Amino acid sequence: MRPIIAPSILSANFAYLAKDLEMINQSEADWMHLDIMDGVFVPNISFGFPVLKYVAELSKKPLDVHLMIVNPEKFIPEVKALGAKVMNVHFEACPHLHRVVQQIREAGMLPAVTINPATPVSLLKDIINDVYMVLVMSVNPGFGGQKFIEHSVEKVRELRLLIEETGSEALIEVDGGVNKETGARLVEAGANVLVAGNAIFSAENPTLMIHELKGL
Incomplete structure (x- = not known):
């Protein structure tokens, strides 16, 4: 089964955002990945809901919204x-994660949980059957263009094993340093969804890059 490709809007050219969104609409991309940063949970600020509203109006693809913020439940x-199709919150930002997951589902969205590079997969055991997807951060969240953390491949394998052992149907998404080379290894390890930013938007032909990632 071919991977789901979710271009990260964080790497788009915001001076020509409508043009980049139309490129994604016309491509083989499956979702649009939207990163919201608050400058508290992560050391950066991305964009807020006025920009997201504009993206949502122009997008023909399902929205995968990733909240890198404290108290994400306030923004359900x-x-x-x-x-949004998917609302993704950080394990580290939700002391009452099960409640937040329930609230997301009750709102009519698919709940997903993200884990940072230093967060063990084993901590997901009690929530893995309640989420639609787990996002493995393969860089430290907060900035685009970072170097891929090699241990992430093994982490995906470990997560795939946990999913199989528990009978969960959760998808595995990976974000950070994803390109054709790292993407191929991640898919082989068990990833279902690849989030790619720089690899797509800095490519000479972004549409072709999406096609090539889709073929991994």
Whole structure:
């Protein structure tokens, strides 16, 4: 089964955002990945809901919204209003994760949980059957263009084993330093969804890059 490809809008050219969004709409990309940063949970700020509303209006692809923020549950209504398919929250930002996952599902979205590079896969055992997807960060969250953390491949293998052992149907998504080379290894290890930013938007032919990632 071919991987789901989710271009990260964080790497788009915001001076020509509509043009980049149309490129994604016309490509083989499956989702649009939207990173929201608050400058608290991560040391950077990305964009807010006014920009996201614009993206949602132009997007013909399902929205995968990744909240790198504290208290993400406060924004469930806003994310729902965008028409998001997936709402992704960080394990590290949610002391009451099970409750947040329930709230996301009750709002009509698919709940996903993200783990940072230093967070063990084993901590997901009690939530793995309640989530639609797990996002493995293969860089430290907060900045685009970082070098891929090699241990992430083994982490994906470990997560795939946990999913199989528990009978979970959760998808595995990976974000950070994903390109054709790392993407191929991640898919081989068991990843279902590849988030790619720089690899797509800095490519000479972004549409072709999406096609090549889709073929991994």
